[in-house]
Amino acid sequence: MVIAQAKVVLVSAIASGQGKTTTTAALARKLRGQGKVVRVFKTGPDFIDPMILERASGAPVYSLDLWMVGQSASQAMLTQAALEADVILIEGVMGLYDGRPSSADLARAFGVPVLAVLDVAAMAQTVGALALGLRDFGPVHLAGVIANRVASAGHGKMVAAAMRDIPLLGCLPRQAEVLPERHLGLVLPEEVGQIDAMLDTMAEQLELDMQAWDALPETQFEQTNPVAIPRLLAGKKIAVARDAAFAFIYAANLDTLRMLGAELLFFSPLADQPVPAQADALYLPGGYPELHAATLSTAQRWTASVRAAHAAGMPILAECGGMMALTDGLVDQEGQHWTMAGLLSGEVHMQKKLAALGAQAWHFSDGDLRGHTFHYSRFDTSLHPVAHTIKNAHYSDSDQGEAIYHCGHLYASYFHAYFASNPIAAARLFLRS
Structure with a gap:
């Protein structure tokens, strides 16, 4: 009809x-x-x-x-x-x-x-x-x-x-x-x-x-039949970093979190704003931390707050630029080293050559959470991935995609997730296991 x-x-x-x-x-x-x-x-x-x-x-x-x-x-x-x-x-x-x-x-x-x-x-x-x-x-x-x-x-x-x-x-x-x-x-x-x-x-x-x-x-x-989304995040407050360093976020991701029942609290690490005290979880999307590394390296309130949130067991999802901001340090394209938040052991090195590009999926027991990767840096770390994403076979002959790191209640990866592809799996990333 x-x-x-x-x-x-x-x-x-x-x-x-x-x-x-x-x-x-x-x-x-x-x-x-x-x-x-x-x-x-x-x-x-x-x-x-x-x-x-x-x-x-x-x-x-x-x-x-x-x-x-x-x-x-x-x-x-x-x-x-x-x-x-x-x-x-x-x-x-x-x-x-x-x-x-x-x-x-x-x-x-x-x-x-x-x-x-x-x-x-x-x-x-x-x-x-x-x-x-x-x-x-x-x-x-x-x-x-x-x-x-x-x-x-x-x-x-x-x-x-x-x-x-x-x-x-x-x-x-x-x-x-x-x-x-x-x-x-x-x-x-x-x-x-x-x-x-x-x-x-x-x-x-x-x-x-x-x-x-x-x-x-x-x-x-x-006409299409809407799919009901369970309110797995009802009553939860999720802090979302949003500024020029953390700007890469699908509008559908924010919609999905709200449909799951979450209240979103936006804040700016670049403005040295701390993780909101009332937050139950933290979402650090991708962006351009490499262009604002000097500012982030001196944002003491932001750094102290994210370290405290992690120590308290707050669920944190850090995607690409969000992950880069949580490493020990970032080396920009001019070779300058900048200290980051230090939650992930290792350093990020910017490079002129494209490191990864393409559609990928993160497998959960609830099905695949789909998304993509696109970055010009590498993460040199001794951390062992808890999992890897899977590349879309249409784009590559190799199955293994981006490494996913799990430290406490922190998940970090270069992978950008599209939450609406699997809202239940996305919700689990913001809940204490």
Whole structure:
């Protein structure tokens, strides 16, 4: 039974670096400025792009993924968004057909048309061949193309003529200012002083063919049956570190903890705030501790409080950057050593080479807790892992993934868990065993 419908497109490209995030943000901001209610999703595991897209759209951005999130949960989120919004934008990951499952697989699973972003800075007519290839290789329903980094009106006309029967829905000129990046992707929105002005400028410069856009059909979604989540954390207060050093957290993780019955207490280690005294458990998500190591190394109240919480047997989950902050020390990319909280014996060394990337799962008796890993550091330690995650076989021939360390009631790993994939297993991490 159809219960909701909205105009939906999956924004993809031939590869990373083509301008998917910039275009999705510009499109969201432009449509929002026209009075449309816009919801944006991000395909696959990602933390930074959703922050930019949330700023552009004015609404939280959730992940869609056929493996990590699951098809039924993804459909439920799309259905709810279609009930609330006029337009749904889904930013793809990597190239359209990259990965298993790919962005194309996601689009086909929900009958969503694809909007291809093509960087035309160094080409003209050849862009038509790329568009036709993207459409026919799968195939997918290619709704149209937005040409990025168009040099002039004449350049735009050449691109449009090369599209044949594929609509050129819009053009985005070369940007005088672009969103800056670092080793894990774009910088955080709070680090860009004029982020809203930049988004407004991109929206203004996006030349959108509104007649062609309005002609795009709406996608229909059917009712889904919600899965009941037991309130295993009812009455529990969970402290959650949240600042520029601990910013990598799925919105769905916070929702899942609340649905499990927990009350969330946010605090900032960077501001030298201690773990809230009333907390029953502590969650340290990933982020950029390496960029704030000097501040964290002198945050005495934070350090004393987390040591005391651990000594008192408080359940602690530390993911990636959260784990890095609990080691004996961190050596940054300049070779500078910084003292960390010292709950995990060993040191973290930043490196220029990517250390790990991909979908993984942590096995529990209640099933798998799915998620991913993505880091540019290594942890040199004498600690013996209590377990390892398992790599998604689609991404690697090797089964063993990230090490999981267990010290007292502290679990630490480079693994980023997606709590909604197994709420019961996630709840157990915040309860005293």
